[in-house]
Amino acid sequence: MCVARYQQVADSIRGQIADGTLSAGDRLPTEPELVDEYAVSRLTVRHALDVLQAEGLVEKFHGRGTFVRRPPQRVAYVSACSDGLPQPQAENVEIETYVRPGSVLAEAPLTALMQVERGTELAEYLYFSRRDKRPYSLARIHVPLDLAELLDTPTARLPWGAEIPHGLQAAGVRLAHITERVTTRPPTQDEADHLNLPAGATVLEVERTSVDDRGRVVEGAQLVAPQDRIEVVFSKALPGSEGGDLR
Amino acid sequence: MCVARYQQVADSIRGQIADGTLSAGDRLPTEPELVDEYAVSRLTVRHALDVLQAEGLVEKFHGRGTFVRRPPQRVAYVSACSDGLPQPQAENVEIETYVRPGSVLAEAPLTALMQVERGTELAEYLYFSRRDKRPYSLARIHVPLDLAELLDTPTARLPWGAEIPHGLQAAGVRLAHITERVTTRPPTQDEADHLNLPAGATVLEVERTSVDDRGRVVEGAQLVAPQDRIEVVFSKALPGSEGGDLR
């Protein structure tokens, strides 16, 4: 067998998307129709569509059909560590963000991020954003209770809660260090529900911690978004001409 | 149907991995054995294993069997933009890196990264690294030809070619800005071959550009690794106590 049948079917549909025969938002033929069209079994058609879905080219909806996705159009998360870059953000993409303040008792992963004892009460800001009317990102930002009192109730402008470290700084907290860590992983059940993710999806996570000049973690953020809808950008201006070493 | 059969099978195997009944490197029962064990069809067994493979818990090898993967153990790419962090890197992980210097004529994606005309000749350093004897990461670093002459032949110490911007700086190039962009995407055919990736895998890509004080792109790097084997870390020391604004 030179090329698997399901790959041939996938290639054919991929080509139709590439050359415009099928364009963003269009519904593909139904699975039974594709079975007739390509003279293969339904499993083979499904396998082909699964491949295309994994590639992010199409999206399947139970009971509705399979649709061509918009080209990726990622939203940039510009690192809090960056110099010189504005937060350009969502040019033509509409993103609405909601914040919900509250508090939680620190549990397993949070204790490590915030470097606190299990059970410590922390202020929590839950950011939930939608893009094109659909769930897009989730951010959980935690701040020690005593510092949270210094903050104004945040008005969400960006889905990642960049105003929190700014607010802390404005309130007199002396930030010494910001660190960000980018990984991908399968979503938790909770995240999959909120973000409406299909089975097998992967999220990209940014963990951010802000540390003050006494070494205390004053903010810990966990941002989660579909891996193919986001990019993370870091930028650094190097001091002077040649004096500065890279790190 | 409360929970799909394939999910029940996946849950069961996931549990055995979690509780140590199956441990890293073990071979799972063969598909026909699992068919008997769970009294389901082979497709259902395969579906369950596909889910586990997508989660990174197992790895299937045609003709050999299905094996429990080691826990993720990601390697950190520490941003060139970072302050204060050493390149800690591979503590107990053995990574061998090879470099192959050469040159290429700029094509489609490279022209944008390096901001040069199509067809411009660029020096190219190909980094290929292995971890545990298996392909791990791929980095392509490009430098304008005239600047490449200033560089010593690189001796690869890290898979991401961090020595290239350092070498440029040591050679008197006045770097003004470094920018990094992190995304995930499906691998190219070439990348899938070199990294030995299964179908449907996703890679994490870091694009790095170094710009000199006249705005010229003096280095462009494209690093690619399996998305579940790498993490990207950025860190920034904030100036003074309170004078510095975040960006």
Next chain:
DNA sequence: GAGTGGTCTAGACCACGAG
């Protein structure tokens, strides 16, 4: 209720890897 994708069966043959 009609039509969509999601799950599942019981078979079959093929391609790869190792002894």
Next chain:
DNA sequence: TCGTGGTCTAGACCACTCA
């Protein structure tokens, strides 16, 4: 050569969406 996973068929029933 043999056992492994990879592909494929032709059917069946279920769950979700929407008119």
